[in-house]
Amino acid sequence: MIQMPTIVVLVKQVPDTNAKIVVQGDRVDLSSVKMVMSPYDEFAIETAIRHKEATDGTVTALTVGGPGSEKILKDAKAIGVDNIVRVWDDSWSELDSNALQSILSETIQTMGATVVYCGKSAADTGAGSTGPGLAERLGWGNASNVIGAEFTDSVVVSMPVESGVAKISVALPAVISCDKGDFKVRKPNVKGIMMAKKAKVELLSATAPSSSINIASHSMPPAKPAGKTFEGGASASQVAQLLRDEANVL
Amino acid sequence: MTNMIVIAELSKGSIHPSTAELVTAAHAFGGEPILVVPCTDASIADSVQSLSGVSKIIAVKSDVFDGNDSSGWASALDSALPSGTVLCLATTRSKDVAARLAARRNISVVQDVIRIDGSNLTSPIYSGKANQTVSVSGEAVITVRANVFDAVGNDGTCDVSVVDASGDVKTAVQEIMQRASTRLDVSEANIVISGGRGMGSPANFAHLEAVADTIGAAVGASRAAVDTWAEIPHSMQVGQTGKTVNPNLYIAVGISGAIQHLAGMRSSKYIVAINKDADAAIFQHADYGIVASWEEALPVFQEALSAMLG
Ligand SMILES: Cc1cc2nc3c(=O)[nH]c(=O)nc-3n(C[C@H](O)[C@H](O)[C@H](O)COP(=O)(O)OP(=O)(O)OC[C@H]3O[C@@H](n4cnc5c(N)ncnc54)[C@H](O)[C@@H]3O)c2cc1C
Ligand SMILES: Nc1ncnc2c1ncn2[C@@H]1O[C@H](COP(=O)(O)O)[C@@H](O)[C@H]1O
Numbered sequence: 001m002i003q004m005p006t007i008v009v010l011v012k013q014v015p016d017t018n019a020k021i022v023v024q025g026d027r028v029d030l031s032s033v034k035m036v037m038s039p040y041d042e043f044a045i046e047t048a049i050r051h052k053e054a055t056d057g058t059v060t061a062l063t064v065g066g067p068g069s070e071k072i073l074k075d076a077k078a079i080g081v082d083n084i085v086r087v088w089d090d091s092w093s094e095l096d097s098n099a100l101q102s103i104l105s106e107t108i109q110t111m112g113a114t115v116v117y118c119g120k121s122a123a124d125t126g127a128g129s130t131g132p133g134l135a136e137r138l139g140w141g142n143a144s145n146v147i148g149a150e151f152t153d154s155v156v157v158s159m160p161v162e163s164g165v166a167k168i169s170v171a172l173p174a175v176i177s178c179d180k181g182d183f184k185v186r187k188p189n190v191k192g193i194m195m196a197k198k199a200k201v202e203l204l205s206a207t208a209p210s211s212s213i214n215i216a217s218h219s220m221p222p223a224k225p226a227g228k229t230f231e232g233g234a235s236a237s238q239v240a241q242l243l244r245d246e247a248n249v250l
Numbered sequence: 251m252t253n254m255i256v257i258a259e260l261s262k263g264s265i266h267p268s269t270a271e272l273v274t275a276a277h278a279f280g281g282e283p284i285l286v287v288p289c290t291d292a293s294i295a296d297s298v299q300s301l302s303g304v305s306k307i308i309a310v311k312s313d314v315f316d317g318n319d320s321s322g323w324a325s326a327l328d329s330a331l332p333s334g335t336v337l338c339l340a341t342t343r344s345k346d347v348a349a350r351l352a353a354r355r356n357i358s359v360v361q362d363v364i365r366i367d368g369s370n371l372t373s374p375i376y377s378g379k380a381n382q383t384v385s386v387s388g389e390a391v392i393t394v395r396a397n398v399f400d401a402v403g404n405d406g407t408c409d410v411s412v413v414d415a416s417g418d419v420k421t422a423v424q425e426i427m428q429r430a431s432t433r434l435d436v437s438e439a440n441i442v443i444s445g446g447r448g449m450g451s452p453a454n455f456a457h458l459e460a461v462a463d464t465i466g467a468a469v470g471a472s473r474a475a476v477d478t479w480a481e482i483p484h485s486m487q488v489g490q491t492g493k494t495v496n497p498n499l500y501i502a503v504g505i506s507g508a509i510q511h512l513a514g515m516r517s518s519k520y521i522v523a524i525n526k527d528a529d530a531a532i533f534q535h536a537d538y539g540i541v542a543s544w545e546e547a548l549p550v551f552q553e554a555l556s557a558m559l560g
Contacts, residue, residue: 127361141319160485166427212358232541232542236551239538
């Protein structure tokens with residue numbers, strides 16, 4: 001008898017990836033930027049829902065964030081997750097990876113999760129730390145950059161490796177970080193959106209260690225010195241020379 | 251001052267040259283590092299004995315380093331490493347191992363560092379649209395981008411001590427579906443040549459492959475190319491929803507330079523663009539821009555490269 005899994009999917013609110021990012025003083029100014037769910041988290045939700053469809057169980061979307069991040073939980077609900085949970089404490093501001101993962105690990109243990117799906121990296125940090133770090137704290141296995149999954153009493157994931165695509169069996173419990181897969185993610189339908197409107201966000205708190213990593217400043221990447229532009233295909237031989245003699249890259 | 255520890259990067263059973271960049275990064279943070287070599291055969295550590303400014307070399311031997319299970323890597327390394335600040339290369343596997351190692355030690359991890367100034371670390375955020383500098387108090391695990399720091403010199407002589415370690419492996423490889431082509435992967439290559447919708451047809455990617463073979467490059471693609479042509483697999487896609495690459499040289503052919511494409515390649519050391527539209531955004535990011543159709547430019551480029559390198 002396969003036990004019905006308690007499936008958790010982590011979602012994070014980030015600035016729209018099409019938005020222009022501006023730095024005011026020494027901090028990024030996000031006041032006029034539209035906030036959205038981090039793109040890879042959509043693949044994590046899709047994979048989590050497929051896991052539920054294959055085995056029953058429940059899917060809970062979980063975010064650590066301020067009140068503004070309830071919108072992405074409603075989006076997750078509209079797509080088809082069962083429960084939505086936000087973890088926050090007003091004393092928190094900038095959480096480093098150690099603090100965030102402690103909060104997540106405490107919450108996930110309380111929920112009694114069997115499997116956690118998340119994005120391979122968040123569109124703001126680009127870090128990719130949360131999946132493997134959380135797995136370590138929980139003493140679980142993990143797989144990263146997952147592009148496909150099959151569900152039995154373990155999860156068999158596909159991920160790119162040096163020599164091709166590997167199929168790897170991950171015993172549960174485990175944390176699985178999702179990349180863009182070769183499948184479509186479902187979009188909310190009208191019924192889902194109506195249900196999401198009425199859905200209640202469950203609010204939890206947790207303990208967080210103080211951060212040892214503090215943001216000192218944000219800055220715009222230094223502008224590249226203007227490049228050289230050449231007209232016409234014949235100039236390609238000159239560029240080849242420059243790549244060897246000026247840039248030293250050949 | 252806490253210990254500085256550099257973990258050598260492994261690539262196909264030997265030590266990746268960027269390990270010498272990690273030693274420079276450790277010096278920038280402050281201190282001569284202990285160099286740790288994960289291995290199944292300690293003799294591979296011989297190749298790094300001459301790196302300058304290394305205080306000690308520890309070869310950590312374990313079967314887990316033969317595989318890709320990050321849990322096994324982290325537990326084996328953790329048992330063999332002293333406490334301290336740990337640096338490793340920001341590759342897919344090492345980023346996972348770094349996150350696990352930090353979690354094991356209840357410290358934080360800072361990924362993809364491109365500048366170190368004492369305990370101030372800078373990494374790109376928002377896909378490279380901005381940089382973030384953080385200050386670190388106490389120990390941390392840090393991953394450093396390849397091709398950013400200069401390699402340290404080669405006038406050292408350091409003995410190697412060997413430690414045996416075991417790790418708890420949690421995942422099992424069932425099968426590997428070999429890549430159809432034997433071409434290099436974009437995320438592993440020092441030179442990448444990518445084609446976009448401007449290539450006109452997937453068959454025309456053969457022209458990119460010919461250049462790639464001449465200069466030892468991997469072939470990549472824009473999302474428009476991947477989405478339009480079934481023959482161009484997603485594994486070749488560079489960009490926000492594809493791979494992030496950081497080669498010495500990136501050559502974009504028939505690619506307009508959309509922000510999502512730039513997100514995956516803007517940190518390349520040198521960028522060449524070939525595009526017939528002089529106003530294409532890619533030219534604003536190119537070190538060398540060629541305003542021409544690829545039909546005109548690539549044969550000339552190919553011939554010049556063959557003459558130079560052939
Ligand atoms: C959420 C999201 C994620 C995305 N992720 C990615 C991603 O990961 N990677 C990515 O690349 N894109 C991504 N995109 C798509 C991106 O916005 C662009 O649509 C895409 O990069 C365009 O590809 P392209 O430059 O090949 O095509 P186009 O924009 O159509 O440009 C083709 C270029 O070829 C030139 N050209 C035409 N004929 C010739 C010729 N004969 N010789 C020389 N030049 C020629 C044209 O002048 C033009 O500049 C994403 C978009 C979204 C919304
Ligand atoms: N504050 C957060 N709340 C919930 N999930 C998060 C949070 N931060 C990161 N994650 C998850 O972890 C993934 C990777 O984030 P990162 O490690 O920051 O690259 C994201 O795609 C999310 O799925």
